[in-house]
């Protein structure tokens with residue numbers, strides 16, 4: 049499990065070491081990590097580091113200090129390093145003298161040929177967008193095709209909310225210290241590869257995390273010698289309508305693919321569902337479904353009285369329940385439907401459904417927004433997006449970076465509903481079910497796509513291969 053931290057948590061951990069920043073041991077360790085990352089990237093771009101060109105873009109704080117000390121190390125390795133000081137009078141003194149002492153040069157412009165640019169404009173102290181001067185420098189850097197290495201995090205990104213201000217730096221790699229910051233999850237695509245260097249600080253457990261693929265693989269319910277169709281979970285899917293039979297097929301088929309448990313289907317699209325998945329057991333209504341261990345309701349059910357009745361019936365059963373799509377629109381109109389529930393509830397809105405439930409758009413600060421809605425609804429809320437966030441009412445959040453945006457296609461949400469519903473029925477807690485489903489959904493999308501656009505059917509068909517790949521990671 050990777051934990052993500054606020055700037056305040058990181059600063060507190062650094063203070064606890066008693067190290068006085070100005071060229072102290074923490075900064076030396078941070079600088080060594082930056083130098084190591086730059087050297088690795090130089091080698092990746094071609095043989096040897098001697099004579100290769102690196103530009104440090106240095107701001108007014110300790111972030112710039114890290115880069116200047118790293119620059120000194122690089123100069124000693126024979127790298128041609130220049131420093132562009134955005135605010136020369138406030139550049140880190142000890143760092144600048146260390147850099148100059150070994151022959152590092154200060155420059156006013158961006159060299160025409162450049163291997164690596166180091167973004168050390170701001171780190172944890174950064175607020176708001178890149179200032180115009182820095183933005184102009186990075187525009188020129190972009191034309192050189194240099195690899196961009198961000199010190200700590202790309203400048204122009206808020207460390208705690210991950211809000212990507214405009215303009216801001218887009219990095220190929222971010223080298224950070226002690227533990228990743230919230231921005232490395234929330235603005236993952238902007239950070240590139242994240243390298244976490246151990247600088248010897250101790251952090252408490254984080255309330256925001258992301259599981260590894262191996263952890264997701266280990267959570268996944270796979271049948272053992274004593275399992276039967278019931279012990280792997282029975283999920284009841286309530287989805288589809290005469291107008292939207294596809295939603296029923298996609299969510300039910302995804303549930304079938306996700307676990308070896310049993311899948312029941314309730315709704316008017318039984319014929320279409322059975323044509324694709326003859327193993328599904330259909331029933332005329334929620335009450336007639338027989339044994340069910342979790343419900344997943346919502347995709348394509350409509351938003352009228354009948355949908356309301358279905359949702360009320362499902363919620364009254366007080367079993368673990370996932371609510372998606374039309375189900376969320378119905379719930380937004382009548383949030384009292386959740387009153388008195390003891391079993392876990394997992395709401396899976398996209399941004400539009402989220403706004404209906406919360407009364408406001410979840411952006412720009414998605415983390416705060418999803419936590420607030422989870423607390424208010426007393427339910428686990430999964431906010432969909434390239435970065436999926438799953439918040440429990442107590443404020444703990446798990447996140448998943450889909451790694452690509454191929455799943456941004458109609459019907460993909462129905463597939464997620466089926467996967468997460470199956471996991472709920474197997475007994476996974478709502479937050480784990482949500483984030484694990486999002487992970488497999490993202491892996492399946494990448495697999496199905498291979499670089500080309502995909503539809504939700506292809507995504508659904510790639511769930512099994514993605515799970516096969518994951519199961520190789522189980523210990």
Ligand SMILES: NC(=O)C1=CN([C@@H]2O[C@H](COP(=O)(O)OP(=O)(O)OC[C@H]3O[C@@H](n4cnc5c(N)ncnc54)[C@H](O)[C@@H]3O)[C@@H](O)[C@H]2O)[C@@H](O)CC1
Pocket residue numbers: 059062063069074075076078107108109110111112114169170171172173174175176177178179199200204225
């Ligand atoms: N605290 C510690 O013990 C350690 C800190 N380290 C480094 O120190 C960094 C934090 O240093 P600082 O607290 O000095 O802060 P920064 O270096 O992030 O920012 C410095 C100053 O830049 C100005 N600023 C804010 N937003 C700006 C913007 N958008 N454009 C231009 N200027 C802006 C502010 O005056 C701010 O105080 C970390 O990100 C990390 O790189 C590392 O050396 C490891 C140890």
Ligand SMILES: [K+]
Pocket residue numbers: 111167168169170171198199200201202203
């Ligand atoms: K930076």
